[in-house]
Amino acid sequence: MKTIIIEDEKAAVRNLKALLQEVNPGIEVETSLDSIASSLDWFTTHPMPDLLFMDIHLADGSAFEIFDHVDITCPIIFTTAYDEYALRAFKVNSVDYLLKPISRHDVEQALHKLEHLVPAHGSSAGESSLLQLIRSLKRQESYKTHFLVPIKGDKLLPISIDMILLFYIQDCKVKVVLADGKEYNFPQTLDEVAECINPSLFFRVNRQFLVSREAIKDIDLWFNNRLSLNLRCDVSEERVLVSKAKVQEFKDWFSSI
Template identity: 80%
Template sequence: MKVIIIEDEKAAVRNLKALLQEVKPEVEVEATLDSIAAVLDWFAIHSMPDMIFMDIHLADGSAFEIFDHVDITCPIVFTTAYDEYALRAFKVNSVDYLLKPIGKSDIEKAFHKLEQLQGPEQGKSPDNALLQLIHSLKKQESYKTHFLIPVKGDKLLPVSVDMILLFYIQDCKVKVVLVDGKEHTFPQTLDEITECIDPSLFFRVNRQFLISREAIKDIDLWFNNRLSINLRCKVSDEKVLVSKARVQEFKDWFSKTH
């Protein structure tokens, strides 16, 4: 197996080489490259390796710039001291994202993941689990964080998601309630809103209500093992009930930390 290491810290290169020799002695390190420019020059005259270990912060910029110039088709293991680039890493051919300092078990797990993805045939496509993870991460990135709400006919009110307590349906219209208690008619359906807003922040308790944690004053145990949610602001004469089938899901959602 031929690999290249893209890393601008000499100590990190030495550590990685030693770990590769220990974990996978058959690995041949074809090159160690410390900059974007060096990587582009290398790929201009060399074929694709079997695997790349890539740091994100290089001497002349972000390693993600490389993908604007080179179509990298081999698996990539990112090695970095920063965790905020994990989502972006999954958009390219990443099989793992290792945080420094990197140890032997990290390298072992990375190769184990690669073997699972490739299966018995080299080059086999990633399995459903990874595809679902990538889909989930991309979807998470696309969740709306701001809305423009029509008000007074000729104006648009900019509203961030953290300003919203809940959405609900009244008289066949969708209403949004803000943290200041003000209500506005919302142009989208509740189904459309549910699809585009982060489900970790809002829960669809029933067909009529999509609520945030901050909207909840307290909760009553109701008949037939259901829950009745008391809102901080009264918006409807109807009780906000969580069905028996969704009670556990609601509890799990409410208790999650982010």
Template identity: 70%
Template sequence: MKTIIIEDEKAAVRNLTSLLEEVCPEAEIITVIDSISGTIEWFDSQPMPELIFMDIHLADGSAFEIFEHIRISCPIIFTTAYDEYALRAFKVNSIDYLLKPIGRNDIERALEKMKSLHHSGTEHPEQISTSMTSHDALLQLMRSLKRQENYKTHFLIPVKGDKLLPIPIEMIQLFYIKDCQVKAVLTDGTEHFFPQTLDELSENLNPSLFFRANRQFLLSREAIRDIDLWFNNRLSINLRHPITKEKILVSKARVADFKEWFGKKL
């Protein structure tokens, strides 16, 4: 089964490749592509593969832009860290939508689903899209809503002595890493150490409220004073409560996501 991976994170490519070797040794990974432009160029000169694993956030933008330039007629399994694109994904003949980190069971279920569609005669991409939208997209939306119910709204933070300080999420402007520890900056400018990592916080906080600007900063809209246009089409964020002289940069690949997040209606 000729398979391509469209993914810009090397660690994610290694993980997916390893899982496919275990679960589906007949899957032959014929290429790995890390960008929209590279994908379009590849499809212009190569035959259609039998399966695609596709991340949504690529080096040069959103993977959905690919479908504006080329027609893909094989099944697609989306792999992403974000759950808000599930319904959109099922409009482009996706057969599954896997949230990172992806495990062996995720791959097994997705491939089993593809086999079931094949055996039932649902092979045409438009048929796949219709069947998935009517059932699996609804299930995916239900999972997404369930996940939203579990987003953190308050934290209890240890402070000096034997006290716990209750902090509602509305009081937190940003999280950042300092001296290998995570700190939160509140609306009054005070700072508190948090026991969680930024990755854990990103998983447990509503992504419509906080944006992971880079590896060091997780920001709310209220944290942002203004934004400078920076070199190489990046953005430099200035904070209402400056905590560092270091530039807080949003990479070129994430600028579109940042603008979409910032303007999203809450």
């Protein structure tokens, strides 16, 4: 696992390197950077590391300025002597916020937290939870948040993902239904839509329906341990059923954050 350290205090860099070597010898510190300028130069000429340790106060300004110029996609562990930036830190890819002086216990806890951010049951043999987290962060960046939907011949309607209640198939065409009840023909297949949007926001309950939580008014227990969804919008004469095989997965999804 490759990491870099952004820190302008040489003693702090030496201490952190030593702690990382003790806690996890598999972590390779590629380099340490001591300023905003050197960080920007490094990120424009090198691939993204697996992990980043970042101090906030640097010699030439606040490290948050780096995010104005570079799209940092790896997990970040902040290391600082100040506690007033914690909220701002967690608006980026921060997984922990360590206050100096940093101890071995602090580093162990931060790495432990990082490793458990992705559920173990989704791992394949030999794959660490950290690698899953890194891939998850990168996948989330690629999920679509806005669409352009053709309407009335030569017009395109811009819609954001939070405006959408559901996608469904009717007469071999995909429809999108918005929160205001309006629906439009959608230019992609339902399989394509399911691939490009965040699965934490929408659930494919069956071959015909891809729904958000907000689309669901209430749920009936149905025959053979299935669920029947009552939607907030009237889009189909048929019941919207969650198959028996998907019931537990649906319940887990619906109650997740």
